[in-house]
Amino acid sequence: MRLKFKLLIALPVVFIAACAGPGASTPPGFGRLQVPALVRIAPKDYPGFMDDSEPFPLARATANSVDYFSKLPLKTVEFGNDRYSSEGIAKSLSDFREFLLSGPSASLVKKYVTEKFNVYESTGYDDRGGVLFTGYYCPEIEASLHPDKEFKYPLYKKPGDLVLVDLGDFDEDLNGTLVGRVKDGTLVPYYSRREIREGALDGKGLEIAWCRDPLDIFFLQVQGSGVLRFPDGSRKHVNYAGENGREYRSIGAILMKKCLAEGGKMSLEWLKDYLHSHPGEMNSILDKNKSYVFFTLSGDGPFGCLDEPVTGGRSIAVDNEIFPPGALAFVDTREPDFKVYDKPSVWSPFRRFVMAQDEGGAIKGPGRVDIYFGYGRKAAEEAGFMKRGGRLYFLAPKNAILSPR
DSSP states (O other), X not given: OOOOOOEEEEOSSOEEEEOOOOOOSSOSOOSOOSSOSEEEOOGGGOOOOOOOSOHHHHHHHHHHHHHHHHHOSOSEEEETTEEEEHHHHHHHHHHHHHHHHTOOOHHHHHHHHHHHEEXXXXXXXXXXXXXXXXXXXXXXXXXXXXXXXXXXXXXEOOOTXXXXXXXXXXXXXXXXXXXXXXXXXXXXXXXXXXXXXXTTTTTSSOEEEEESOHHHHHHHHXXXXXXXXXXXXXXXXXXXXXXXXXXXXXXXXXXXXXXXXXXXXXXXXXXXXXXXXXXXXXXXXXXXXXXXXXXXXXXXXXXOTTSSBOOXXXXXXXXXXXXXXXXXXXXXXXXXXXXXXXXXXXXXXXXXXXXXXXXXXXXXXXTEEEEEEEEHHHHHHHHHHOEEEEEEEEEEEGGGEEEEO
């Protein structure tokens, strides 16, 4: 399947939510820019390109983008006002991967990309290059393949009656997708979170697993993928399969006033603790987020919007309507460093090459990027606190340019 993460960015001050739509048979949108989000810059304005992490995860992420571009039916890819050959991009990234596997020093990597790539900077949220970086991760939760008194909250696969309507099929001037179901010959909105919780999908054989905590399901849906850990110790990936098309609303924003009133500091853990300690409020609060995500079990994952796995610290989610999916990018920001348990004591530089391999519904415009931090507690902590400004650059191979737009 093509996973497009539904992302949660749990921030110390506020939760920002990103949601993603279902996969499609065509690649994410190209060529729909009205004003370029990427501007080609001169070599004198290039960032330092000194990568602060190991090259081998980047090589793995690059291989996934090579696979994507190699299968791309489109012949050209746009970077700002310029067009590039998708075949040439695939070849260039393949060469870059081989170079990375040779174990080059950071200075050699800098020299390589400076010589072989054109560089484009995002115009950012303020048209001056400012970009807000947040984070997401892959959660692991306890589950069972069979319901019992302990595991009684279901994870559902995508229902067969869920209908996707591409508005462009009806009018070329229309963009977007409607999600619904057919009732008495009319397309109506699909069931909301509350309706599903109250049994709208009961008896349809859609359950793929059961969990012990409804909050685990909620945050799994927000992240869009995860790992299920079964009582026998086995694990399976659970990946995004679709959603109900309803509006996403951040419950962190809903609980902000309560958090401040209690003298707390907004975080993912605070939110979970509050809902567990106020079970009478849980359903009414969660139901305010009408969006609901469906899953599929898999032996591999998690996957991004390219139908390829994402790599911790090397994959990012961006707006695929304005940035080229699969492309090589460079980010310059800072990340939380947890020298002290439960809160970042310092913010360390996060300057590295990444691949644009995912997207999110709240990750819109040239000023938003979500960084995938991977698995485990550390990844959850980093993603939960990640909220930092920075700069975003995209790199396109010089030898693959076709012509200005």
